[in-house]
Amino acid sequence: MTKESFIDADGQQIEIAHYDIEFRNVDFSYGEGRERRQVLHNVNLKIPEYSVTAIVGPSGSGKSTICNLIARFYDADSGSVRVGGHDVKEFTCDSLLSNISMVFQNVYLFHDTVRNNICFGKPDATEAEMVEAAKKACCHDFIMALPEGYDTVIGEGGGSLSGGEKQRISIARAILKDAPIIILDEATASVDPENEHLIQAAISELTKGKTIVTIAHRLATIEQADQILVVDDGQIIQKGTHKELVAVPGKYKDFVDIRSQSEGWKIG
Numbered sequence: 001m002t003k004e005s006f007i008d009a010d011g012q013q014i015e016i017a018h019y020d021i022e023f024r025n026v027d028f029s030y031g032e033g034r035e036r037r038q039v040l041h042n043v044n045l046k047i048p049e050y051s052v053t054a055i056v057g058p059s060g061s062g063k064s065t066i067c068n069l070i071a072r073f074y075d076a077d078s079g080s081v082r083v084g085g086h087d088v089k090e091f092t093c094d095s096l097l098s099n100i101s102m103v104f105q106n107v108y109l110f111h112d113t114v115r116n117n118i119c120f121g122k123p124d125a126t127e128a129e130m131v132e133a134a135k136k137a138c139c140h141d142f143i144m145a146l147p148e149g150y151d152t153v154i155g156e157g158g159g160s161l162s163g164g165e166k167q168r169i170s171i172a173r174a175i176l177k178d179a180p181i182i183i184l185d186e187a188t189a190s191v192d193p194e195n196e197h198l199i200q201a202a203i204s205e206l207t208k209g210k211t212i213v214t215i216a217h218r219l220a221t222i223e224q225a226d227q228i229l230v231v232d233d234g235q236i237i238q239k240g241t242h243k244e245l246v247a248v249p250g251k252y253k254d255f256v257d258i259r260s261q262s263e264g265w266k267i268g
Contacts, residue, residue, distance in 0.1 A: 011089070011090060011091050011092035011093070011095070011096075012090055012091065012092065012095070013091075013092055013094075013095045014084075014086055014090060014091050014095050014096075015095070016083065016084025016085070016086060016099060017084065018049050018084045018085060019049040019050070019083075019084055019099065019180040019181050019210075019211040020046070020047060020048050020049045020083075020084065020085070020211065021045075021046075021047040021070055021081075021082070021083055021181070021211065021213065022045070022046050022047070022081075022082040023043045023044055023045045023066070023069075023079065023080075023081055023082075024044060024079050024080045024081075024082065025042055025043075025044060025078065025079035025080075026040055026042070026043040026044070026069065026076045026078070026079035026080070026081060027040055027041060027042060027043075027076060027077045027078045027079060028040040028065055028069060028074065028076050028077055029077055038234060039062050039065050039234050040062050040065055040066070040069075040076075040234045040235075041233075041234045041235050042079075042235070043062075043066070043079070043234075043235065043236055044236070045066075045229060045236060045239075047211065047213060047227070048211075048226075048227075049180075049211045050209065050210065050211055051211060051212070051226040051227060052207070052212040052214065052224065052225045052226050052227070053212065053213050053214070053225060053226065053227045053228075053229060054214050054216035054221060054222045054225035054227070054228045054229070055067075055213065055214065055215050055216065055228075055229045055231060056215075056216055056222060056228060056229070056230055056231070056252065056255060057230055057231035057232050057251075058232065061231045061232050061233060061234065062231050062233075062234045062235075063215045063231050064185070064215065066213075066231070067102075067183045067185070067213060067215065069081050069088075070083065070088070070100070070181075070183060070213065071096070071097065071100050071102060071183065072088045072089075072091070072093075072096055075089065083096065083099065083100075083181070084099070098179065099179055099180055099181050100179050100181045100182075100183060101121065101173075101174035101177050101178075101179040101181070101182050101183070101206075102174070102182075102183045102184075103167075103170055103171055103174050103182070103183075103184050103185065103203075103206070104185045105185050107163075107166040107167055107169075107170045109154060109156070109161075109166055109169060109170070110156065111153070111154070111155055111156035112153065112154070113148075113150065113151050113152060113153055113154075114143055114146065114149075114150050114151070114152050114154060114169065115130065115150040115151060117154065117169055117173065118130055118133060118134060118150075118169060118172045118173050118176060119173075119176065120173055121173050121174065121176060121177030121179075122176050122177050122178075125176055129176060130150070130176060131150075133172045133173075133175040133176035134150075134169075134172045136172070136175050136202065136205040136206075137168045137169070137171040137172035137175055137202040137205065137206070138168055138198040138199075138201050138202045139165065139168035139169055139171075139172055139202075142165055143169075162195070163195070164192070164194075164195025164196075164198065164199060165195075167195075167199050167202075168195075168198060168199060168202050171199070171202040171203065171205075171206050172202075174206055175202075175205060175206050179210075180210055180211060181210065181211045181213070182206060182207055182210045182211070182212050182213070182214075183213050183214075184203065184206075184207070184212065184213070184214040184215070185214070185215040219256065219259050219260065222242060222256075223242045224242075225241070225242070226241070227239065227240070227241065228240060228241065228242060228245055228252065230245070230250070230251050230252045230255075232251055237250075237251060238250055238251060238252050242256075
């Protein structure tokens, strides 16, 4: 089911001074009439600026929808989504998204040069800025090995590159944009160990000094988060730190126990 994205034409160019995020009594559903399916139910959350918030939960629980509402890909049915103290409906599309960079599992690259793909979020970037972003994202070396380096044209979707290479180019794009809010869907499950190491190094560079919202899959990331939100059936059923949540029976402790066994981790 789909729901049309909507941005008000009369939004304002707002420059925010703080980069916190808040949901107030948010409901959201896809579809209309009999096909209507509620995805979020009365969601309330606060994400302080410059903090790391990990969102965990089963597939289809509403994790991605929370991230999509922050960027206003859709509007909430009721309640409000606020960024920097302003309802996202107050912003123009450009002024809202200038504050947000997104890195998702399904990377989209244009049929264009590597250079233009990296500079998409900052078209006026200098050569030095672009190369520095690529180095921080651990992709400069493989780019230089391409036939035309940064001027190599890649197919739509980056078909000529590996999954790990595409992911690192998308992270370079986000590093270059340098937005204060990062929405991240960790995407290392389908790459080899070497690429996973490089992607994690790139993510570390991307997230320095930012407000981070991550749909987290790796225990190492979840454990280090300032706040963990456990989502199930469209509701936030637990909030807290790893230490707090693993100490009590519940969905989070079950999740950690399963991940610990499957990944061979030992949680202290």
